[in-house]
Amino acid sequence: MSVRIVLVDDQDLVRAGLRALLTHDPDLAVVGEASDGASGVTLVRRLRPDVVLMDVRMPGVDGVEATTRITSDENLTGTKVVMLTTFDTDEHLFDALRAGASGFLLKDIRPGPLRDAVRTVAAGEALLAPSVTRRVIEAAAAGAPPGTDTRLEALTGREREVLAEVGTGRSNDEVAATLYLSPATVRTYVSRLLAKLDARDRAQLVVLAYETGLVRRSQPRSRT
Missing domain, CATH: 3.40.50.2300 (Response regulator)
Structure with missing residues (x-):
């Protein structure tokens, strides 16, 4: 099709x-x-x-x-x-x-x-892979002060870790390798994050990770 x-x-x-x-x-x-x-x-x-x-x-x-x-x-x-x-x-x-x-x-x-x-x-x-996407998000979200957003309160500690990795642009396989999880488990966490945070897709998770201060401009990522 x-x-x-x-x-x-x-x-x-x-x-x-x-x-x-x-x-x-x-x-x-x-x-x-x-x-x-x-x-x-x-x-x-x-x-x-x-x-x-x-x-x-x-x-x-x-x-x-x-x-x-x-x-x-x-x-x-x-x-x-x-x-x-x-x-x-x-x-x-x-x-x-x-x-x-x-x-x-x-x-x-x-x-x-x-x-x-x-x-x-x-x-x-x-x-989300191109580094230019990261520059766009960082430029718009750099001023968001950490600790003032309540949208992450419903997340578990592990869900926050997964969101932080997704927020840096990593794929499910990369998140799995970093957090010592299986790719299937990461997919499950991403699905939970989409539901809990009422996000349409992975792109909105990345934006939210920056807006809430979970991912900051100085945080490294695994690919460009």
Whole structure:
């Protein structure tokens, strides 16, 4: 079954380029396009695609607001949003992640990594590996004072440890190796964290780890 994709970008050339790249492989299908956020939301509600590639900056309803409308729609829980941006330091990207986006891509991404990224998000993972994602989150969340957020009070000590590792961008296998757990056990902990913290996906867990001060700017990570 093909991954069904909707493109939302106000530039015709960008949409045409993405469409050409994404229809190269038979397991990917662009099922719709929109040139602004408002019409994009309407289209997504009608088509219910697996993945939406959403431009951050658009006139009228921008990508952040459109993402909020999509991720808050109970009928679109299976739809994942990936933000598209020209700048890796775009200050709106953190707001988009908080709104429920599963990650973001630069518009100059190469064809192979673009297709792989769409498949990754469609499979339920978040696009958190690039170091630029860490810079975006750190820049927006660095000012959050530790110890003032109560969202972690319901977590056990082990759940906090897992969240801290997830917050640094580590995969389940990396978390398992660090905490001496099995990957299956880590997946169970991640599922509990999503439920307890009312987080849409792994990307929101990363944001929350920074916002609550559980992960700080000086904390190391295992990959770039």
